[in-house]
Amino acid sequence: MPGFLKLKQIRGQHLAAVVLFLLGFLLMAVPALAQDVPVTDDDVNAVAKDLFCPVCESTPLDVCPTQACADWRELIRQQLSEGSTPEEVQAYFARQYGDGVLANPPKRGYTLILWALPVVAVVLGGVFFSRYMRNLRVSAADEVDEELEEGVMETAVPAAVKPIAQDDYKSKLEEELRNR
Amino acid sequence: MSDIANRLEQPKKSSRSYLSIAVWVIVLGLLAVLGWGLINSTAPRPEVGEMAPKFDLAFFDGYEWDGKTAASLEDMNGQIVVMNFWASWCVECRVETDELEAAWLKYRDQGVVFVGVAYADVEPNSIEYMEEFAVTFPHAPDLGTRISNDYEITGVPETFIIDQTGEIAYVQIGPISSSTLDQVISQLLADGG
CATH class of the missing domain: 1.20.5 (Single alpha-helices involved in coiled-coils or other helix-helix interfaces)
Structure with missing residues (x-):
């Protein structure tokens, strides 16, 4: 019985060693496989178009003919072939060369305002426009009220004047006038 | 009513x-x-006579200054600092690199620090360039292009010479010559800051 247990233990150890070996092999193989990811010029340019040339002002990296941009495109190709995603490549460039190389500013810090500004402008524009329209309506209603009030004073027959406005404010106003 | x-x-x-x-x-x-x-x-470009913007450098592998792999402008206080912006893709930088190295070897023991700042460069290319010219003075990448932004450089090469008090003493846009380096550094050494 003890001999059987020992044999079982040895077999278990062998099995564990084999599993560890296979795991190790897989771990080594993953980066090697990742390096074989085929990268086309289109793949490189898809990332490069969202980056700016470090030398020429506001020139996208995919169309820039300078040596600096050629080097950067080669770096993009290398990183993509190593399995990096386009987002990871862009994050690397931003870290290494600053946010200024990104065609789309990151949505954080000061640049967040640039993203928020159009939304805020539309909202504020809406608020101002609605206030303007309301003011127009109120001033028009005030003019009508003034005319109505003058008419009431002249005729001194409030009941004869049918209320034009329908809201509570006008009803109360008329009630007060009637009570005078 | x-x-x-x-x-x-x-x-x-x-x-x-x-x-x-x-x-x-x-x-x-x-x-x-x-x-x-x-x-x-x-922000305006720092001019001669103004205090040099502060910087921190983490040198490329194999490079160090004063036994340190990273340094700041404060660490170099009391020394003349020759800060050269360059890139491996920059053709004009090739004209001046040997002259900078020669000046570094000449003044390194006289209280003068030379630092190279690789602007918008790919690290393996920077290392290849430094090996090609066998430069020995410390070099560092300009991470996030923070230093070049603070110094408002217009391109590469550009060289800033900072005196012992941290003031900018000389700015060179384009390749710097050994005669200019000699003239400015000798004057600053003679003035003693």
């Missing part, structure tokens, strides 16, 4: 005025932040 009318009107007016204040606060706040950002992004 006026009592009731005023009472009815008051809450409407006050809520409107609060809204108006809030809107103006938002608008002015946004404009202030935008203005602050614009002022910062268009």
Whole structure:
């Protein structure tokens, strides 16, 4: 019985060693496989178009003919072939060369305002426009009220004047006038 | 009439005025932040006679200064600092690299520090370039292009010579010659800061 247990233990150890070996092999193989990811010029340019040339002002990296941009495109190709995603490549460039190389500013810090500004402008524009329209309506209603009030004073027959406005404010106003 | 009318009107007016204040606060706040950002992004280029902007450098592998793999301008206080912006893709930089190295070897023991800052360069290319020219003075990448932004460089090569007190003593746009380096460094050494 003890001999059987020992044999079982040895077999278990062998099995564990084999599993560890296979795991190790897989771990080594993953980066090697990742390096074989085929990268086309289109793949490189898809990332490069969202980056700016470090030398020429506001020139996208995919169309820039300078040596600096050629080097950067080669770096993009290398990183993509190593399995990096386009987002990871862009994050690397931003870290290494600053946010200024990104065609789309990151949505954080000061640049967040640039993203928020159009939304805020539309909202504020809406608020101002609605206030303007309301003011127009109120001033028009005030003019009508003034005319109505003058008419009431002249005729001194409030009941004869049918209320034009329908809201509570006008009803109360008329009630007060009637009570005078 | 006026009592009731005023009472009815008051809450409407006050809520409107609060809204108006809030809107103006938002608008002015946004404009202030935008203005602050614009002022910062268009900071003037540091000129001769002005204090040099501070910097931190983490040198490329294999390079060090004073036994350290990273250094700041404060660490170099009391020394003349020759800071050269370059890149491996820069053709004109090739003209001056040997002259910078020669000047470094000449003045390194006289209280003069040379630092190379690789601008917008790919690290393996930078290392290849430094090996090609066998440069021995410390070099570092300009991470996030922070240093070149602070110094508002217009391109590469550019060289800033900072005196012992941290003031900019000389700025060279384009390749710097050994005669210029000799002239400026000798003068600063003679003045003693």
